Amino acid sequence: MRVPMLDLHAQYQTMLDDIRSEIEKVFDSHHYIMGAQVKEFEEKMQDYLGIKHAIGCASGTDALVLAIKALNIGEGDEVITTPFTFFATASSIWRNGAVPVFVDIDEDTFNLDPDKIEAAITPNTKAIMAVHLFGQCCDMARIMEIAKKHNLKVIEDNAQGIGSTFDGEMSCSFGDIGTLSFFPSKNLGAMGDAGMCLTNDDELAAGLRQLRVHGECPKYYHKWVGLNSRLDTIQAAVLLRKLDDLADWSESRRKNAAFYNEHLAGIAGLKTPVIDERAVTIYNQYTLRTERRDELMAHLQKRNIGCAVYYPLPLHLQECFTSLGYKEGDLPISERAAKEVLSIPIYPELTDEMKSYVVESIKEFFK
Numbered sequence: 325m326r327v328p329m330l331d332l333h334a335q336y337q338t339m340l341d342d343i344r345s346e347i348e349k350v351f352d353s354h355h356y357i358m359g360a361q362v363k364e365f366e367e368k369m370q371d372y373l374g375i376k377h378a379i380g381c382a383s384g385t386d387a388l389v390l391a392i393k394a395l396n397i398g399e400g401d402e403v404i405t406t407p408f409t410f411f412a413t414a415s416s417i418w419r420n421g422a423v424p425v426f427v428d429i430d431e432d433t434f435n436l437d438p439d440k441i442e443a444a445i446t447p448n449t450k451a452i453m454a455v456h457l458f459g460q461c462c463d464m465a466r467i468m469e470i471a472k473k474h475n476l477k478v479i480e481d482n483a484q485g486i487g488s489t490f491d492g493e494m495s496c497s498f499g500d501i502g503t504l505s506f507f508p509s510k511n512l513g514a515m516g517d518a519g520m521c522l523t524n525d526d527e528l529a530a531g532l533r534q535l536r537v538h539g540e541c542p543k544y545y546h547k548w549v550g551l552n553s554r555l556d557t558i559q560a561a562v563l564l565r566k567l568d569d570l571a572d573w574s575e576s577r578r579k580n581a582a583f584y585n586e587h588l589a590g591i592a593g594l595k596t597p598v599i600d601e602r603a604v605t606i607y608n609q610y611t612l613r614t615e616r617r618d619e620l621m622a623h624l625q626k627r628n629i630g631c632a633v634y635y636p637l638p639l640h641l642q643e644c645f646t647s648l649g650y651k652e653g654d655l656p657i658s659e660r661a662a663k664e665v666l667s668i669p670i671y672p673e674l675t676d677e678m679k680s681y682v683v684e685s686i687k688e689f690f691k
């Protein structure tokens with residue numbers, strides 16, 4: 325038996341004809357840039373998430389860069405964020421000339437620990453960038469409370485958490501701007517790069533729409549310098565079709581997680597994911613924790629089970645951020661997580677046989 329970490333082909337098989345005919349329509353229209361499907365997809369996303377404005381762009385990374393620009397955060401400003409995340413979270417701050425200030429995570433959820441945010445606030449702090457890691461929404465009640473008290477902006481990097489909720493409220497709807505990635509491995513994946521900004525603020529939405537086309541308004545007149553970062557029409561057409569199945573896929577991921585939770589419970593030395601009871605996660609990843617991580621990974625790989633470490637080195641220790649002055653030991657919970665986490669296959673098309681094989685292989689290791 326072979327269980328890949330992700331099987332995009334299995335998903336594609338279920339909608340192959342639909343997707344080909346949607347792409348065909350874009351070819352026939354020749355509106356490759358900002359065609360009708362882009363607007364249609366933006367509107368459908370607004371309805372799906374219950375957020376007033378959706379602004380498509382070229383990637384989840386660009387969505388973050390655009391969000392920071394739209395909030396006028398730059399040189400000399402500080403943005404508080406987590407070091408236990410994908411690189412783009414912090415690079416988007418850095419690329420705007422601002423300084424990422426890393427705050428440690430919660431041991432159980434791997435998300436930014438709200439109790440540690442206030443100590444990191446300085447007169448230069450402009451925003452908090454929360455990341456809903458592995459599909460679980462952060463404690464946005466606490467984060468918004470802190471942001472309001474200190475007059476800070478909030479960006480939600482929701483690349484991994486589309487459709488997740490906290491206290492019954494949709495992720496991306498708490499902060500000033502939320503961002504999504506449609507990288508193929510996300511729960512809603514394009515067939516290439518794509519991303520999106522979401523906001524309920526009319527003025528920010530207008531700014532984001534300008535910034536994604538070089539900051540122009542009207543055409544060929546620029547009051548600020550933006551990016552060339554539009555959502556490709558072909559990708560929008562693919563995403564429009566896939567959005568129909570997103571809720572079902574997330575439900576299947578939760579069912580797979582429930583199976584793992586049940587069958588991996590009580591194994592000494594192994595911790596299954598902890599989900600806050602106020603949160604509904606979408607399980608972009610199902611992430612185990614064990615001090616014997618590297619051994620377990622080798623064991624699973626030998627049994628043809630895909631698995632991956634997200635992420636092996638926290639961002640405060642990345643070479644490119646040496647000048648920020650962090651050293652090992654500064655953010656111990658993130659550093660320990662980086663040594664102990666292992667994500668296993670959770671994608672919706674996993675069969676019962678595959679899940680049982682994964683469970684048996686893990687049990688065998690710990691026996």
Ligand SMILES: *Cc1c(COP(=O)(O)O)cnc(C)c1O
Nearest residue numbers: 383384385410412413483505507
């Ligand atoms: C995937 C991801 C991004 C970047 O998205 P791209 O579309 O790959 O540019 C940003 N932040 C997080 C947390 C991600 O997982």
